[in-house]
Amino acid sequence: MVYELKTKINDASIESFLSTVEDLQKREDAYRILDIMWKISWLEPKMWWTSIIGFGSYKYSYESGHSWESMLTWFSPRKTALTLYIMPGYNFDDDLMSKLGKHKVGKSCLYIKKLSDVDIGVLEKIIERWIKHVRANYKTK
Numbered sequence: 001m002v003y004e005l006k007t008k009i010n011d012a013s014i015e016s017f018l019s020t021v022e023d024l025q026k027r028e029d030a031y032r033i034l035d036i037m038w039k040i041s042w043l044e045p046k047m048w049w050t051s052i053i054g055f056g057s058y059k060y061s062y063e064s065g066h067s068w069e070s071m072l073t074w075f076s077p078r079k080t081a082l083t084l085y086i087m088p089g090y091n092f093d094d095d096l097m098s099k100l101g102k103h104k105v106g107k108s109c110l111y112i113k114k115l116s117d118v119d120i121g122v123l124e125k126i127i128e129r130w131i132k133h134v135r136a137n138y139k140t141k
Contacts, residue, residue: 009054012047021077029115030077033084036120037073040128052076052085058138072140073131081111086130096126 014034021027034045034053043056054071061067075084086108097105101118104111110126112118134140 009046009048009057012050014045014047014053017047017051017053018077025114026077026082029082029112030075032115032120033075033082036124037075037127040124041073041131043072048074051078056140058134058140060138072134073127081113082115084110084112084127086110096122096129100126 018027018030018034021030030053037053037055038045041055045053045055048054048071052071052074053076054074056072057069058072059067060070071085073085075082077083081104097103099119100122102113103118112123115123
């Protein structure tokens, strides 16, 4: 049985997707993250699946040999938090994270309720570092 990922790039409109974000503050924060990620990556944002905005791509391979294409950097304005996805295995810089402000970290995600809870300059440095990490360690597009 071959597993097919649901998270694929598509031609859906980012504007249309963001217009469905009901919480006005979350929508404004999503546009700000969109600008930040574009400014750092210099890559055109694209919709992936139905609710993820991604920039660029890279091929990630597990030790098992399974591989998949993922976004260089990506985010989604979820109901509970702005979710910024970070590649599996990336080690957060504890010094930067301690300066970020109110946030949570999952296995490969950074969760922020609202951008006013964090230091935007620190967030930009975190995003910049993980983009540099991916570009240095994987073939990116």
